[in-house]
Amino acid sequence: MIETLRYPKALRWWDLAVAGVSIFVAYALIGSRIMGDPSMQGSWFWVGAAAWAALVVVYLVIGRTALLRSALDLPARPADAAFVVALVAATALATSAYPGLAVIQAVGYPMIWVLLRRYPAAVAGSIALAAAVGAGMCVSSGRMGDPQPWIGSSVTALLSLGFAIALGTWISRISHEGERQRRLVAELTEAQHEVARLSTEAGASAERERLSRELHDTLTQSLAGLVMLSEQAGRALDAGETERGRERIARVEAAARGAVAEARAIVASGRPVGDGGLEAVLVRAAERLAEDSGLDVRCDFDSAAPLGREQQVVLLRVAQEGLSNARRHARATSVLVRLRGLSGDRVELAVVDDGVGPMGAGPGSPGPGAAAADPAGTADPAPSGQATSGELLSGYGIAGLRERVELAGGELVFAAAPGGGSQLIARIPTGVALAHDSTDGAPA
Template sequence: MAVLHAVFGRRLVRADRPSGRLLAAQLVLFATAVTLVPESNWLLFGLIPLIFQLAGLRTAMVGVVLANTALPVSDLILRPEAFGPDLVIATISAAAGIWLGFWIIRVIEQSQERHRLNQELEASRAEVARLSREAGVTAERSRLAAEIHDTLAQGFTSIITLLQAADPELKDEKIALAVRTARENLAESRSLVAALSPSPLASGSLPSAVRRQVDRFAEESGVRAGLRVTGDERELPTAAEVVLLRAAQEALTNVRRHASAREAAVLLAYGPGSVRLVVRDDGCGFEPGAADGYGLSGMRARAKQVSGAVTVRSDPDTGTTVEVEVPA
């Protein structure tokens, strides 16, 4: 029995692989031992824990009963005078062995449950820390957006108003140039406010926020634009939604400023494990390798933060396609 356990049993126990064959072999060897030498019944102290290691709870309970009945059964044939006392001992031993094995298994299960709960607690703490960081980042971005709106944007608006009051027809070229410059910088500051503030998502879903951006783009630029949503719409993590919304804003801003397009189309596609945002235009295109000045480097950086990817395809004949895909 010791050799059998050393060669096969230890490996199976360490691998937590129950083995009915090995258990049956040990029971046969034990029954042989107590039949030949009744004092071998003391091996039950080591055999009962081994039974619970080699089998599940129900099988182990049956094995304990069989191991304890081996001596009384042999007594019926070889030692009838010892049958009564050995039967009493076997009954007590079987009951104690089953109770002890059941108690040990419950202790193990409770330890495993505590380990699982500790892991969940650690995961919850990490999630709380992540959400706290996101909340802090969102608050800081909102503060910066408010500062830009209240200082730079308002200042450019005041400059434009003062210059137009001095020369309503903008006949003076220098004043006209100053007004154009101030308007361009006002547009830039508004873009910064839009990029920093997550407010479009606060008032609705991601598709509705993107649709508002598309409608605003069409109204301001005069370029025909539409949004198509495919797949099963679902709620995404805030970070992923912000990345997709900012990508739509940046791509549409590039279309308005650089593409000279007649039409633009936006696709928001919900897939089983990811969400894609695709912005296409029929404009003049550009060299994708030299496009980092169009805000694409920032778009890629934001997508990388959520394990996403940005793909850009551009051609003078077919226009430009910007695709952003994030896991969700």
């Protein structure tokens, strides 16, 4: 199929060249015969005509196919070399009949350089053709009475050979450079495909990392809250406190609906932090924690710095992690969420609690067996084996949060708060967009 499509285009110029030389050969032979050239009288006319006719037949039978294989860069065959031999022999015989038939070399040299693809072989073939032309012209010139036929024949052959080698060398270098460029383009194309594949894999890996962070920062915390509310509801029902149990079950339903909304936000990942901006979302998160756990949660906002959506999401995640720590691990009674502007176009979000502190022994903190009060005034003891705030330093929450804050160009600090308890502080610049994480889905 490939050969059929490219056959006319690959051989068109060769056919035109052979046809042009054929016209010139016919003109030379017939003109010399009509003009009464003695060298063209008798059998020599037919020798020259037969030599050229035989060469045309060989070209049509095997030469065109050989040239086509070369044009398509297909492996050479013995028939290719056989055509070169026939070309040299026919040229020698034709020029022996009439010197003007040396015009055959006009197509002979290009064919040799195309068919003999290796440079040494092409040079050797050119030398053979030049020797055939020189020998044939020497014979025909001597027959026409030239006292020193070898001089003119040698000069003509050498000039033709020099021109053919120079032109062939130049064309070969162009061909080799084109082949080198073709290989480079192929390698570049392959490299681009590899880069595209790696980029796809990197994008998939980044998306998995984003989802893991979102699941921890949103759904995991929501599910932990559901577990806590469910345990409280169960204890209230066991104690016969029906009204309080129903209130806790209603809280479970509301929290579950919130978890569904969070899951949809993670999938969508295309909406802002929420209605009212970051401060409104922080207030709602604080109110939810106060309702669910009975903690005294306060908000203190003193920042008018403009924050992009990505920066707001990062600060919201910090607040969620700090509130979750205060509820699940710190055994605190009060929490402060503070947002304020700093010099140098930076903003700071801090979540401060009065719990056990990073080392689990903060001044004024309740002991391991202390309980946090709930809205009804009933104590819910902490589960046995519960982690302290200090244990969170090596957990996925703080580690993943620190990576997210650093991607935003900021820093994260988790340390003891003055007077006891712990504080989680994030400081980020207001004008730096996230470099690798553009997560913007967040609960309203």
